[in-house]
Amino acid sequence: MIEASVSAVPRLIVSFLIISVLLAVPTAFAAKSRKKPWALRTALAVCLAGIVAVTLLPGNAGLEAGQCDTSLSSRAFTSSSSLLNIALFTPGAFLAVLVFRRPVTVAAAFGLLSGSVELLQSVADTGRACTMTDIAANATGAVLGALAGAAWLFQRRKGLRNPVRDLVWGMGLAALSAAAVAGLIHFRIDSVDVAAMDDQREDFTQSAIAADDWITETAKGIYGSDVRILESSSEKQGTRLRATVNTNRGSLSGWWPERDLERAWSSDTRGDEGSLSQKEVAAAADTYARKWTPKNVAGSKQQIRPIGDGATKAYVVSYRRYSEGVLLPMRLDLTVTTTGRVIGFTARTIADPKLPPVTVDEAKARAVAKGATGLPTESALLLAQKISGEWRPIWLVGSGKEDIAIDAATGERIAKAE
Known part of the structure; x- marks a missing residue:
């Protein structure tokens, strides 16, 4: 890339x-001593000096030493950088053809x-970037210069030197x-697809804006249209973004592009002195959950339990989904006051996994756990978990101070669950 050199004009x-x-200077002296035309040869030497100065001047191209961008930009022959590269190599090739009269060899x-x-730019720690786009542009300049030189010789009726050998x-x-x-790039240089990296950065930027x-907008729906946004951010996790927003009334986070809310919590966590019954609180929670986290409500069982006591007590309303007695991984827990205000919620939105059939009942699972620890079992819960x-x-199965995980399809003890 020669933009770095062009931007550093004094150097x-x-x-x-x-x-x-x-x-x-040595070229001119050598030509004169051999009684050869020295002007063209000297001009060719100056062109080569220009190529060396422009391409090898230290810069800051963003790639590390030993890397080469092997992608070919869609603007390989139209960008300002590519046009500069073409212009850099064309005069030298043109003059070389006039000197040697072998256009094919000169182009090669x-x-x-x-x-x-480009390889020297890659292996030398000068901050310059080796790119296939530059190689293509430089080669294009060389071919254009060689063709122009051949046309000049033809017009001047000066024949080529042994065209077949050339x-x-x-x-x-x-x-x-x-x-x-190609071999050196493949075996000695780390290939980097800068175009793909740029596309990924652009995709991330666009996704972050959308998230x-x-x-x-969701925060305004939950906390009110007049809420004041304090800050928002997006963090890439795997193939999706975790979007977070903080407002003067509370925080909110969720996953993009799925648009699944993960957590919301009001800055006012005190209970309200309301008059709603437990049944009415459950109904208010259900209306809220169906609006903001509908994936977690569908097919789930609702449970409610009070927290605190007195006039400001609140309720935790939970949603869980089961498949043939197996607790599935989705979760939704809302904290609701007796006025029906949702203080906050946490949600884990996961598509219901397909599970193998359960062949081990609770009694057998407890027996396996007791055999492993030698202690009586205290509890047993059948749930879906990721294993490998x-x-x-x-x-x-709770057994003493240790929970024993047992595959309910095979009866085997699981060393560690994810």
């Missing part, structure tokens, strides 16, 4: 002048130069260069 000019002197040689420069040597050099560059809009990435029906 670029100084570097170019120094390299030009180092290359052009400048293509090899392009690949060598074709054979040029095609062979091009093939060997491509194989060598922020959703969680903010697979949902299984599990007996969780």
Whole structure:
């Protein structure tokens, strides 16, 4: 990438002048001593100095040493950076054809130069980026320069030097260069798909904006349209985002793109002195839950229990779903006051897993647990848990200070459940 060099114009000019002197002066003297036309050769040396200065000047391209962007941008030949790369290699190839009169070999040689420069950018810790887009643009410039040089010679009626040999040597050099560059990138360089990374960043940005809009609007629905938003954020977890918003009346979090609410909690956690009965509180909780967490209500059983006492007591209203006696992983718990105000809730929204049939009853599970610990069992709960990435029906048996997990389909003891 040459944008870094173009943006550092003072350093670029100084570097170019120094390299030009180092290359052009010896070239001119050598040409004169051999009684060869020195002007074209000197100009070619200056072009090569420009390529070296522009491509190898230290910069900050964002890739680490030993990495190469092997993606090919859709703007490989239209972006400003690509056009600069094309323009950088075209004059040198043009002049080289005028000097050597072998356009195919010149194009292949400048293509090899392009690949060598990009590999050097990769292995040298100079902050420059090796990219396939640059190689393609540089090679395009080399081909255009070689074609322009051949056309100039044809117009001036100056023949090429052994066209057949030029074709054979040029095609062979091009093939060997491509194989060598591809091999080095494959075996010695870490390939990085920057285009895909950019797409992922763009997708994350767009998803984060959508998640922020959703969680903010939901907070206004829960806490009131006049609520003041203090802050919001999105955190990537796996393939989805956890969106969170804090307001002057409470907090709220949920999952995007599923739009599943996870937790809400009011900043006012005191109980209200209301007059609703337990049945009426349960009805108020059900109306709220069906509006904001409908996936957790469908097919679930509602349970309610009081917390606290006196005029400000509240209730915890829970929703649980069962399949053939197995407690499924979804959860929903709401804390509701006697005025019907929902102080907060926690939800775990998971699609009901398909489980193998239960073949081990509670009595057998308790016997296995007692045999494992030598202690009498105190409780037993049949629930779905993930074991090695697979949902299984599990007996969780309390035995002394240890809970024993037993696969309810096979009767085997589980060392550790997820």
